[in-house]
Amino acid sequence: MQTNYDVIILGSGIAGLYGALNLDRKLRVLLLAKRELTLCNSSLAQGGIAAVYDRLHDSVQKHINDTLVAGGFRNDRKAVEILTTEGPDDVRRLIELGVDFDRTETGEPHLTLEGGHTRPRILHHKDSTGKEITDTLIQQVRALPNVTILEHSTACDLQKTGNTFHLDVLDEPGSHQAFHSHFLVIASGGIGRVYEYTTNSSIATGDGITLAYRLGARIKNLHYIQFHPTAFANRHTRESFLISESVRGEGAYLLNCHSQRFMQEYDERLELAPRDVVSRCIMEEAKRTHSDQFYLDITHEDPDAVKARFPLIYENLLKEGCDMTRDKIPVYPCQHYLMGGIDVDIDSTTTIDGMYACGECSHTGVHGANRLASNSLLEAVVFSRRCAAKINSLASDAPDSFEEYTFHNDRPGEPIPHGIRTETRSILQKAYFVTPDLAEARSGYERVCQLRDQLESSGYLVNRDFVEARSLVTVACLILREVLED
Ligand SMILES: Cc1cc2nc3c(=O)[nH]c(=O)nc-3n(C[C@H](O)[C@H](O)[C@H](O)COP(=O)(O)OP(=O)(O)OC[C@H]3O[C@@H](n4cnc5c(N)ncnc54)[C@H](O)[C@@H]3O)c2cc1C
Known part of the structure; x- marks a missing residue:
């Protein structure tokens, strides 16, 4: 080819x-x-x-x-x-x-x-x-x-x-x-x-x-990482299903564990404040109520209009046993965008x-x-x-010729040890979720740098698992370094 x-x-x-x-x-x-x-x-x-x-x-x-x-x-x-x-x-x-x-x-x-x-x-x-x-x-x-x-x-x-x-x-x-x-x-x-x-x-x-x-x-x-305030609060899978902001745009309320609206206590833009603000408010409210239970409620809107406007979200929630036209949707912030x-x-x-x-x-x-x-x-x-x-x-100014280069990544090698990705994710989750925890960031930074050096210096088998693990530890180092320097 x-x-x-x-x-x-x-x-x-x-x-x-x-x-x-x-x-x-x-x-x-x-x-x-x-x-x-x-x-x-x-x-x-x-x-x-x-x-x-x-x-x-x-x-x-x-x-x-x-x-x-x-x-x-x-x-x-x-x-x-x-x-x-x-x-x-x-x-x-x-x-x-x-x-x-x-x-x-x-x-x-x-x-x-x-x-x-x-x-x-x-x-x-x-x-x-x-x-x-x-x-x-x-x-x-x-x-x-x-x-x-x-x-x-x-x-x-x-x-x-x-x-x-x-x-x-x-x-x-x-x-x-x-x-x-x-x-x-x-x-x-x-x-x-x-x-x-x-x-x-x-x-x-x-x-x-x-x-x-x-x-x-x-x-x-x-x-600069965005934590979306309203992912479906299902902690069984790593990929959290998003409950789009437009659900709030179309009238949904954000409720705490007592089924009370609370955004008025924090920001005059209420549920439609920018995402970082809403996520931080949820974390504050969680501390105040000693509960991480939050809900979106759009049951007051016309059910047919809700189903027609949000067919994907409706169907996905139904699979989880939640009918958004009748039930409150359990939500919690999660990582969303870089x-x-x-x-x-x-x-x-x-x-x-x-x-x-x-x-x-x-x-x-x-x-x-x-x-x-x-x-x-x-x-x-x-x-x-x-x-x-x-x-x-x-x-048009680029030359016609290409330089040559040979990689040696097809050499045999050991697969990377189990657990590197899990450990990295757990470090990030503790060190920087919505707001940074500087003590966790300091110890986490040292550890992810060690993991990165380990992957960079050893002759592991270069497969997708290796590439992705190397990326995660490198990105984790860069994030935590910026957190500590900011
Ligand atoms: C659930 C969800 C909802 C969102 N909703 C909105 C929204 O409503 N509006 C909005 O503006 N934004 C939204 N975003 C953000 C937006 O979707 C993304 O920021 C944007 O689509 C990113 O596009 P991209 O082309 O940069 O990357 P992606 O679409 O993620 O594509 C990345 C590509 O890179 C390839 N790739 C990665 N690594 C390698 C590799 N090593 N080798 C070869 N290929 C590689 C992947 O295979 C993929 O093809 C949402 C994001 C999510 C997750």
Whole structure:
């Protein structure tokens, strides 16, 4: 198979797919997915994508303000301006590509409200917007003759010599193959699996961030982690099912263990305060009531409307024995999103020449210290399109030749010892969940650094288990270091 490409895109979520669609058709592109194309955080997105679509009742300035307020004004203002001014055109492009957003009776996209937004501006496809967008983009990218898609292919190692990136990729039967490119786009998603409880897909182990870090790229604000206030409180599985913010947007109340609303005691925006605020309020209320039982209650709304608006959430809860039209939904905060990541400029350029990063693995600065709901799908499309435009503008100057490089990751070796991932998750859960615990962070940091050194220095078998464990311990070190330095 062909091993030299103009561009390799590491990741096939919305950032990777939309980036591929925007690259010049003359460029030979390799698009990698660790598992099947649809297994990613993008497919899980429920609420929708934020954009100023209704200029009569909304404005870019309001979207900017809401983004800055939610981000605690730690956002990069230039990036926020780009996100909000260019975003509506990308959303229109998604519609042209075939994304079927829900519509009002007059045929306009239905705009919903979510926490931190002062106007309804979230376009959505029922409560499965991410799947609708991902499926549409996959169909479009599969039709591109210049894009080769490799599923079940894990990027294990990354090197750069001269003008060429070298990527060691492991396929599902277990063979290693090196691919080479002049441009590399990292679109590998988030880090949720470093926590015991997360809404993230199993691919979210921070592999791309780790590969970039090991190559020397600047990583920024990895401790800017969003804890969603309302995941379904089912502690039997690691992947917590999200009860989208739009359930609160459509009128649900947040209740404590006494079935009382409590947000009025903490914030005038009530249930629709930004996520970090609501999560912190829940932790405060838990201390006050000595209970970690919390509920969302939407039983006062029309049951048929609730079922029609949230079919996915309704069905998922029903499987757990909870009918959201009649029962309170047990909820609790859990890890949800990474605002920090591989540091990039407004064209998604990293600190390594020829390397780009977009989507959740990147740090554009748009989200500041806390992401405004539904701004991440928007960030993924806006900045992956800008990344593609930048590469298109530089590609004609790229040399014809590729440097050579040989990896030695196919050597036999011992599998990694059991328990490294479990220990890392438990450390993070104790050291930094909603708010940091500095004593736990200090001891946890030392331990995860030891684990990282162990994995980096020993000749373990390089399989997916090894790669993901190495990523988790590396990401854990970076998060806790930032927590301790902040
Ligand atoms: C439950 C849930 C609900 C959400 N709801 C919303 C919402 O309503 N609105 C919103 O704006 N945002 C939402 N988000 C956030 C949003 O979905 C993500 O931030 C965004 O989709 C990330 O897209 P991405 O392309 O960066 O990464 P992903 O979609 O996660 O894709 C990552 C890709 O990288 C690949 N990959 C990773 N490691 C490797 C490797 N080593 N080798 C090869 N490939 C690799 C994966 O296979 C995958 O293809 C939600 C997230 C979750 C989890």
